[in-house]
Amino acid sequence: MADITETRVTATPVARPRKRIRWDHVADHAILIAGALLMLVPVYMVFATSSWDAITVHREGMQFGFSDQLGTNYDAALFEYGGFTDSVNGVTMLANSLILGLGFAIGKIVVGMMAAYAIVYFRLKFATLAFWMIFTTLLLPLEVRILPSYEIITSITVFGLYENGMGNSYAGLIIPLIASATATFFFRQFFLSVPEELIEAARIDGAGPVKFFIDILVPLSRTMIAAMFIIMFVFGWNQYLWPTLITTDESLFTLVRGIRQIVQSYADGSETPDYGQAAALAIIAMTPPVLIVVFFQSWFVKGLTESDK
Amino acid sequence: MKRAAFGHIGFPILLLLPQLVIIAIFFYWPAAYAVQSSFYAQDMFGFTSTFVGAENYTRLIDSTNYINALNFTVIFTVLVTFFSLGIALLLAVKADKVIRGAKTYRTLLMWVYAIAPPVAGLIGVMLFDQSRGNITQLLAFFGYEYRLGVNYWDTASAMIVVSVWKQIPVNFIFFLSGLQAIPQSVREAAMIDNRSGTSRFWDITFPLLAPTGFFLLIINITYSLFDTFGIIDTIVKGEPGNNPLTLVYRVYVDGFRGGDLGGSSAQSVVLMVLVLILTIVQFRFLERRIHYT
Amino acid sequence: MAQVTLNAVRKVYPNGAEALEPSTFTIPDGELCVLVGPSGCGKSTMLRMVAGLEDITEGEVSIGDRVVNDIDPADRNIAMVFQNYALYPHMTVARNMGYGLKNRGMDRGQIAAKVREAAEMLNLTEFLDRRPSQLSGGQRQRVAMGRAIVREPDLFLFDEPLSNLDAKLRNQMRIEIRALQRRLGTTAMYVTHDQVEAMTMADRIIVLSNGHIEQIGTPNEIYEHPASTFVASFMGAPPMNLLDAEAGQGRVTLPGGEVVPQAGVNGHTGAIKVGIRPEDVAPSAQGDLSFNVDIIEELGAQRLLHGKMAGQDFSVAVPKDQEAATGEMRLALKANAVHLFDADQGRRLG
Ligand SMILES: Nc1ncnc2c1ncn2[C@@H]1O[C@H](COP(=O)(O)OP(=O)(O)O)[C@@H](O)[C@H]1O
Ligand SMILES: [Mg+2]
Numbered sequence: 001m002a003d004i005t006e007t008r009v010t011a012t013p014v015a016r017p018r019k020r021i022r023w024d025h026v027a028d029h030a031i032l033i034a035g036a037l038l039m040l041v042p043v044y045m046v047f048a049t050s051s052w053d054a055i056t057v058h059r060e061g062m063q064f065g066f067s068d069q070l071g072t073n074y075d076a077a078l079f080e081y082g083g084f085t086d087s088v089n090g091v092t093m094l095a096n097s098l099i100l101g102l103g104f105a106i107g108k109i110v111v112g113m114m115a116a117y118a119i120v121y122f123r124l125k126f127a128t129l130a131f132w133m134i135f136t137t138l139l140l141p142l143e144v145r146i147l148p149s150y151e152i153i154t155s156i157t158v159f160g161l162y163e164n165g166m167g168n169s170y171a172g173l174i175i176p177l178i179a180s181a182t183a184t185f186f187f188r189q190f191f192l193s194v195p196e197e198l199i200e201a202a203r204i205d206g207a208g209p210v211k212f213f214i215d216i217l218v219p220l221s222r223t224m225i226a227a228m229f230i231i232m233f234v235f236g237w238n239q240y241l242w243p244t245l246i247t248t249d250e251s252l253f254t255l256v257r258g259i260r261q262i263v264q265s266y267a268d269g270s271e272t273p274d275y276g277q278a279a280a281l282a283i284i285a286m287t288p289p290v291l292i293v294v295f296f297q298s299w300f301v302k303g304l305t306e307s308d309k
Numbered sequence: 310m311k312r313a314a315f316g317h318i319g320f321p322i323l324l325l326l327p328q329l330v331i332i333a334i335f336f337y338w339p340a341a342y343a344v345q346s347s348f349y350a351q352d353m354f355g356f357t358s359t360f361v362g363a364e365n366y367t368r369l370i371d372s373t374n375y376i377n378a379l380n381f382t383v384i385f386t387v388l389v390t391f392f393s394l395g396i397a398l399l400l401a402v403k404a405d406k407v408i409r410g411a412k413t414y415r416t417l418l419m420w421v422y423a424i425a426p427p428v429a430g431l432i433g434v435m436l437f438d439q440s441r442g443n444i445t446q447l448l449a450f451f452g453y454e455y456r457l458g459v460n461y462w463d464t465a466s467a468m469i470v471v472s473v474w475k476q477i478p479v480n481f482i483f484f485l486s487g488l489q490a491i492p493q494s495v496r497e498a499a500m501i502d503n504r505s506g507t508s509r510f511w512d513i514t515f516p517l518l519a520p521t522g523f524f525l526l527i528i529n530i531t532y533s534l535f536d537t538f539g540i541i542d543t544i545v546k547g548e549p550g551n552n553p554l555t556l557v558y559r560v561y562v563d564g565f566r567g568g569d570l571g572g573s574s575a576q577s578v579v580l581m582v583l584v585l586i587l588t589i590v591q592f593r594f595l596e597r598r599i600h601y602t
Numbered sequence: 603m604a605q606v607t608l609n610a611v612r613k614v615y616p617n618g619a620e621a622l623e624p625s626t627f628t629i630p631d632g633e634l635c636v637l638v639g640p641s642g643c644g645k646s647t648m649l650r651m652v653a654g655l656e657d658i659t660e661g662e663v664s665i666g667d668r669v670v671n672d673i674d675p676a677d678r679n680i681a682m683v684f685q686n687y688a689l690y691p692h693m694t695v696a697r698n699m700g701y702g703l704k705n706r707g708m709d710r711g712q713i714a715a716k717v718r719e720a721a722e723m724l725n726l727t728e729f730l731d732r733r734p735s736q737l738s739g740g741q742r743q744r745v746a747m748g749r750a751i752v753r754e755p756d757l758f759l760f761d762e763p764l765s766n767l768d769a770k771l772r773n774q775m776r777i778e779i780r781a782l783q784r785r786l787g788t789t790a791m792y793v794t795h796d797q798v799e800a801m802t803m804a805d806r807i808i809v810l811s812n813g814h815i816e817q818i819g820t821p822n823e824i825y826e827h828p829a830s831t832f833v834a835s836f837m838g839a840p841p842m843n844l845l846d847a848e849a850g851q852g853r854v855t856l857p858g859g860e861v862v863p864q865a866g867v868n869g870h871t872g873a874i875k876v877g878i879r880p881e882d883v884a885p886s887a888q889g890d891l892s893f894n895v896d897i898i899e900e901l902g903a904q905r906l907l908h909g910k911m912a913g914q915d916f917s918v919a920v921p922k923d924q925e926a927a928t929g930e931m932r933l934a935l936k937a938n939a940v941h942l943f944d945a946d947q948g949r950r951l952g
Contacts, residue, residue, distance in 0.1 A: 024506075028403045029410075035400045036417035038474070042432050043424070045443070049435070061441035115328035118321035123314045130325055137336045139588050143535045143557050144580045147564035147573045148342035149335065156334075179335035184328060197688035200313045200655050201749075205702035206676035209315045215701070219692040238425035240539040245565070256425045256539075263431060263543045279435075282428050289423035294416055301419075304479070305486045313655040313675075 043286070050074070050279035057275035069276050077280035082261070088250040090258075090284060097237050097254040097285070103174040104236030105229050112183025112228075113221070117213055119184075120191040121199065131188075134181040142177065142242060149176055150245050168249040177242060183228055186306070190224050191217070227303025230296050234289040255285035340581070346574035358571075365575035375576070378559045385469060385555060386533040393473045394525060397480030398518075402510070404481075405488040415485065422478040426536060430543025433471035437463075437544075458545065458552065465553040468544050472537045479532075480525055487521035488514070527591045531584070556580060604666035604756040604789055605631045606652065611661035613647050621647040623814040624661060629806065634783050634790045638800035639810035640836070645793040646761055648810070652791060653682055653759050665757055676705070681750035682759040685766060687742045689734040689749075695721075696730040699748045713752075720748045723782070740771045747779070751786070758783065758790035764799065776803060797837045801825065809833050826938075831948035834877045834941060840906060842877045842941070843916045849874040854942070856891075856912035863890050864940045866952070873945035880906065880919040882939035889932035893918065898926055 045062045051070035052063050078090035115134060119127050142149065153172050154165040166172030194217070202212045218225075243257045253261075262278040293300050315321075347365050349358040369375045404414045421429075436444045437457045448455045456463050491514065499513040535557055545552040549562050556576065564573030606629040613622040622644045629635040637645045650656040652663055654675035662669050670678050681702075689698050699720060700713040708716075721727045724744045734742055743763060750758055763779070764772045780803050783790050794800055800807050801821045809816040809824065809832075817829035828834035834842040847862060848855050854865040854876060862876055883891070893916060899906040907918045907926055911933075918933065920926055942951040 025407070028407050031403050032400065032407065032410075032414045032418075035396070035403075035477075036414065039418060039421045039477070042436060042474070043421075046432055046435070058441065061438065061443045061446065062435050111327045111331065114324040118324035119310075121311055121314055122321035123310065123316050124318070124321050127310060127321075130329065134328060134332060137332050139584055140336075140340060140581055141531070141535045141584070143538060143560070144577050144584065145336075145339045145343050146561060147570060147577065148339040148346060150565075151570075152339050152342060153335070175331060176335040179331045181328070181332070195686060195688060196312050197684040197686055198690070199311050200650075200653075200675075201682070201684065201688040201690075202701075203313060203655070203675045204653065204680065204682050205749075206705035207701075209317055209320050211705065212315075216690055216692075220690075222692075234423050238423075240425060240427045240542070241561070256427055259425075259427045259431055259543065260547065263427075263434065263546050275435075278431070282431055285428050286424045289425075290420050293423040294420050297416060297419070301482055301486065304482055313650075 046279045046282055050276055050283055052276050054274045054276055057279075058273075062279075073276040073280040074284070076274070076277045077284060080277075088253050088258070090255075090281060092251060093253050093255045093258045094284065096252055097256065097288075099170060100173060100239060100243070100254050101233045101237035101288075103170065104177055104239075105232035107174060107178045108183045108232050109225060109228055111178060112181065112185075113187050113218075113225075115181075115184045116187035116191055117217065119188055121209070121212075121217075134184050137180045138182065138185060142180070146241065146245070153246065167246050168252055170252070172246050173243060173252065174236075176246075177236065177239060183232065186228055186303075187221070187224065189306070190221060194220065223299065223302070226296070227299040227306070230292055230300045231303045234293060237289050255281065259285060343574045343577045343581075346570050347578045348571075350571045351569075361571065365571040366579075368572060369575055369579070375559060378554050378556050381465065381553045382534065382555045385465070385472075385537075385553070386530055388469050389472045389476065389533045389537070390526065390529040392469075393476040393480055394522070394529060396473070397477045398484050398522075400477070401481050401484035401488055402514070404485055418481050419478040421475065422482070424475065426475060426539030427543045429471050429475045430540040433467050433540065433544055434546070437467040458550075461551065461553055464544065468537070468541055468553065471540050471544065472533065475540065476529065476532055480529070483521055483525055483528075484518065487518050491517050524591075527587060530587060534580070534583075605629060606635075606757060606789060606791065607662075607664045608648075608652075609662040609664070611648070611651060611663060612659050613644070613651060613656065614659045621813055622651075625815050626661075627808065627815070627818055629789060629791065631789055632787045633805040634780070634792060634803060635806045635808060636792045636794060636800040636804035637808050637810060638794055638797060638837075639816075641795055643810045644813045645795075645810055649682075649759050649761055649791055649793050652757070653680055654678055678757075679753075679755050680757045680759055681753045681755040682761065683743075683746045683750050683763040685762040687734070687746040687763075687766075689742060689745055691734055694731050694733060695726060695737070695745050695748075698734070698745055699752050702749065702753050716752045717748075720751045723751065724748050739767055740775065743767060743775060747782070751782075755788065758788055758792075760790065760792040762794055763792075764794070765796075772799075779803070797839065801837065807837075809836065811836075827950070828877070828941065829950050831875055831877065831943045834943070838879060840880050840917050840919065842879045843911075844943075845876045845878070845912060845914050845916070846945070847874050847876045847912075848872070849942075857914075858892075858912040860891055860912060862940060863935055864938070865942060870942075870944070870951055874951070875943040875945055875948065877941035877943060878916075878935070878939055880917045882936045883918050883933045884936065885918070885920065885924065885926070885931050886934035887932060889934035891933045891935075893931055893933045895926065895928045895931060898928065 045064065048064055048066055049057055049062045050073050052067045053069050056067070057063065078094075081087065081089045115130075118124065119131050124130070153176055154167040156166050198216065199212060202216055207215060237254075238256055239254070240256050240260075243254050244260060247253060247257065258281060262273070262281065265273045348360060348362060350361045350364065351358045400418055404411060404418065407414065434457075436442050437455065438445060439455070439457050439459065442455075442457065445455045445457070457467055458464055495513065495517070499509050503509050503512065534555065537555065538557055538561070541555060541558050545554070549558070549566070554562065557580065560573050560576045560580065563569045563576065567573075608625055608627055610624040610626050611622065612620070612624040614620050625648070637648060639645055647656060651658050652665070654670065654673065658671050662671060664670060665678055665680070690701065693701065696714075696717050699717045703713045703716060717730070718727070721730055724747060726741070726744055726748055729737060729741060734745065737745065743766075746763065760779075764775050767775060776799055792803060804821055806818065807821055807824050808818050811832050817824060817833045819827075824833060824837050828837060828842070831844055835844060845856060847857070849870045849872060854862040854874060856862060856876075865876065891911060893907075893909055893911050895907045895909040897908045899908065902922065904922055905920050905924070905926055907920065908915070910916060943949060944951055
């Protein structure tokens, strides 16, 4: 015993290796840094450009350094009214994006959780049929049935509520986007993974369907709800095609929809487009979803990797 | 369904109702309407429509525009999928390996997920602009005259680059979580059996990642087909002209610009069939994947 | 307090599998009845029908003097402890225990008092504000017990409540549960696949195999008079030795020609099974049976000698102070050591 300890003590200083540079580790970091820069630099350039006046950008393209127009450009992007009717500014669009993102995320989660609860926790004869009817909606994205959807929604009149169809309304903007069952499917998967015994214990404890849902299942799903909320909010916020079609009234434009206006003024070429201001608007459009994804990263990753299976 | 599921009838139906009503009105009805319209021709003003059988479909086959879009879509999809998967896999393998800064790298490589496709497209337009784009200037320095919106393949390459850029984060996240799901014991066993890191990757890691990879393949094809609409629309600045277009963009152009409900619907139906085939492939694979674990 | 009666209760699952053949028995008030049998034999199915978590295909279940077939689980006044405890992960220990009472509309002060009382009984007082994830396996098990106790039910149902614990804790909890049930005097049905648990805890044991009841009896009856070869080999560790033998001319003969003493065959002839427990034989130079030891297994308090008797596997348990060596030896039977079973059905003879 004493021997062994002694050998160790004397051997340690001799055997201590010289600190060497591991070149393969350096290469790994180099590749990762290159990847990070690939992601970062274009957006950084947009940000830098948003501090420049239109003339410089028009002459030289996007900028790497900063100038003094930052405040002016963001002020204009947010508060200057524009469009054909002069009825929309950045703040309006921000509000609309928020309504779309929140409405879509909340609507989808509420509708999806309810349906998933019915499918998993009740002995329904037609549960399988309902599941397949709902599941089929995962197959065809809105883009595929875009024209008929547009025709139907702009001509539909709901109990006299939307006399001229649901075009140019928040409902027409949001509800058709909810008509796919990603959230339902996600919550179904999650509910199936909840131990069987929990509902059994709860039933013995005298919980009925409503109590079980509110007291047990919803609190249990908190992380899942948060994860789904982040994914859905970003997805809703970033919608483009549907808002473009369904909202012609400029006061309903979202930020992402507003990007199209910028690009079109680019294409017209009639006057020098306000590049700095456009860059500022692009930054405004991406900041909320990016912040959410970065700050709630672990929930976001969980939601993403567990929902798409 | 759970063993001890509730036996109520009315309540679950009430729970299902919102979902069922929404999908009936906003999914099944439009989908059925698309199928129906694809057999009719509408006049210019949408007042009358006449049954024309499969004419809308045969018209597609004869249309060079459509065939061009089909060809471009295939090329576009293959390239976007290949590059975004390849780059993401490389980054994920490295990010899984490094110990220092792993979390920071993860954040830096995934945040672009949150950027909307048209915003990405706008960045592309500014970088590739024919007269003032930074990349255009860089290429001019090397003697290449890059002409976005004029030269077909120049435009196409901008679309592909932006689409790849936008898709790397998703693939990265999935590959990384796939890698992290490989048990430490398996890695250690492999380390004892094989001292070369490269061959360990191809013998052990890559096969274990194959399910994730196959799943991502489908995701990327779907992305290339549908989710790139915003990128393409901004890069062509809303003006199709002679630019390269994908099938989905043609559905939109013919339907909303050309006012051709029948033709656009026929294209929709073709796309539906395509997606259905993809899904069936995915399911066959999913079944296999269950055996894997 | 209540007695439990099953009257020709049968279970067929929707997929057509008959998990329980029609079964009839009564558990008297205040008894702890253990359902024991190998995995998949239908123990949980029986328990869950009593709980109301599974539909009853045929027959009647009564708790007290009330037929409960169509009564909701919450209204049967039962409490159940699950193998994985099924604690509500987002609730504190106190809320977990009080949830059932809250649903009955009991007022808060009363719930708190009952929870505190049960927590004291189970040494859980200092954990009342913790979540299940902050507890050890043994503590979670106690919380599950507490949740059952506070309801003051007519009947406790346990479905393998100790299977997720390590061996030492299992022994300790076994004793505690038994003591608690005695103290409360509440009727209990206890499912386990562990025969030691069954023998040590039960007032009455029901041995199940493949969806039917093999035997009902006290631990002693089951051990001394197993009703079938299944019960004989399932109950008792190490299991009873079962040897193929021949009956004829009023004697039982092993294949090698040795005659098994103590075996009165009262008229039975032909193939027969002889059962002898490893602890019912002892090495003795004058013994009637020859035994060839291959392996000696040291268990501390005793030794197990594994080998062959008349060409068939046989084991003998000897106390630790008795020397043993591999090779030939002779064995003598203790009193009432021989059990006889018919060779086809495995039923007990005589
Ligand atoms: N929900 C079910 N549907 C069909 N068969 C089942 C179901 N639950 C259990 N079984 C079958 O019934 C038999 C008894 O199961 P169980 O009572 O759980 O056994 P034990 O608790 O004794 O291990 C088993 O063969 C099992 O496969
Ligand atoms: Mg069981």
